[in-house]
Amino acid sequence: MASRTNSSFVLFSPQNVGFEDRPEPQISDPHEVLLRIKSTGICGSDVHYYNHGRIGKYEVRSPMVLGHESAGVVIKVGPKVTTVKIGDQVALEPGICCRYCVYCRKGIYNLCPKMQFAATPPFDGTLCDVYCLPEDFCHKLPDTLSLDEGAMAEPLSVAVHVMLKQASVKFGDQVVVFGAGPIGLLCCAVARAYGAGKIVAVDINEARLLFAKRYAATDVINATTTSKDATEAAAMISKKAHVQTGGADIVVDASGVESSIRAGIHIVKPGGTFVQAGMGRDDVNFPIAAMCSKELHVKGSFRYGPGDYECAIKLIETGKVDVASLITDIVPFEQAEDAFRGMSGGNSIKTVIRGPSMSTKMPSQA
Structure with a gap:
């Protein structure tokens, strides 16, 4: 059977982006989850990669999917997944640590030297239709929160x-x-x-x-x-x-x-x-x-660690922190490049890009 395609927004080189139909990811570990991405915020690091192709030692050397501030819906679970189920809305914690190094065992996994962080070279990000993530990095959202608010759990966790x-x-x-x-x-x-x-x-x-x-x-x-x-x-x-x-x-x-x-x-x-x-x-x-x-x-201070996502979601849920007010623009997936240009000009506090499945038309592919 031919693999299903996964529409993705890809950075090829500085200010050179486009859409690609990539293979849809598959569950390879019994604790993994497949998610359909619904909302993705544009982060300052995404904009920096878009404009310059690198941040410090991290350089885009091959085409990379952008985005890491995302929320989506569970569409498939591995056989040992117990914390989420199909149909759950979740915020994605976009960095997968090794779990075995001294930093992970000390509870400071954000310092893991083997961290695989979305949209940090060489790892692809979340501006796509379907994304695969271990269940312990999928944070279930209360029914009272929107997926846009769920995407904002990432910067709030910072x-x-x-x-x-x-x-x-x-x-x-x-x-x-x-x-x-x-x-x-x-x-x-x-x-x-x-x-x-x-x-x-x-x-x-x-x-x-x-x-x-x-x-x-x-x-x-x-x-x-x-x-x-x-x-x-x-x-x-x-x-x-x-x-x-x-x-x-x-x-x-x-x-x-x-x-x-x-x-x-x-x-x-x-x-x-x-x-x-x-x-x-x-x-x-x-x-x-x-x-x-x-x-x-x-x-x-670097990213976030144990408990930070849970705290962020609770702050949003209880109304202690209003993240919706920071979202100044919401754009369809096919306008992702325009959104990055707008953020580069400093015209928006936070722009959210809808997932491909929420667009009325699919973008032309690169």
Whole structure:
């Protein structure tokens, strides 16, 4: 029998994309599940691969299916699957770890050296019709949530990992977040859900800041009006935002911009926590003296780990975090390239692409 085809949105080289009919995946392990993809959000990393073909050491050397923020419906299960059934709506956790290395056994599987992460070379992503995933990476969605909200569980899980695992945000904390993109906004939302007393969003995009103030921030600062000197910028931001008691308890940089990182270190109070959530250049000029003299807790944050997806889905289900408001555009599968161009221009906070099965017409194939 001929294998069924699987319509996929493929990146061939920077800004060179198209549609391919690929073979539909098959269950090869008794714990695997086949999913029909219904909603996929465009992530900043997807856009970066689209524009540049690489992020750090990860380079697109052969055609790669894009996308990893997805939700779908179970259409087939392996003989040993017990946690989901055909017809269930699930959010996809798009990184499969080895389960056996020291990092997996310590419960920090996001650091697994053998991680197979969707749409990170050389592994294909989820912008396709049918996708195969182990059952333990399929998170069942409550009936009250839409598949679009389910797709947003992925970026929210990133913010949960930043704010709860790395920053340990608590009631009454003063929090400053640099970068009002989706991850920065969701970090603000998680901080608010856990009772932070002050949440300051810093960016240079006035439209994003206006949205942040309506969404989850108590204060917003346009960084274009601050000094280029990191110490002076930090003092100005702290004064404008009325950050008290010697500085912020927590500073998160979700921008990856060197000037934000440097200012952020100066804004954190002695003994406070700085978390780097955004990836920028490989090397930056870093105020190490300020970090040492204030005995700061400086942490990186990478994707998500055990419990983060479950927490994210519960936050959405209970209304503690509103992810639907971040979705500014929903487009059919055949307009995926237009969606990537729009995201590249910064015209959308979050664009969701419908799965091929939800389109009224199939795209022309490459």
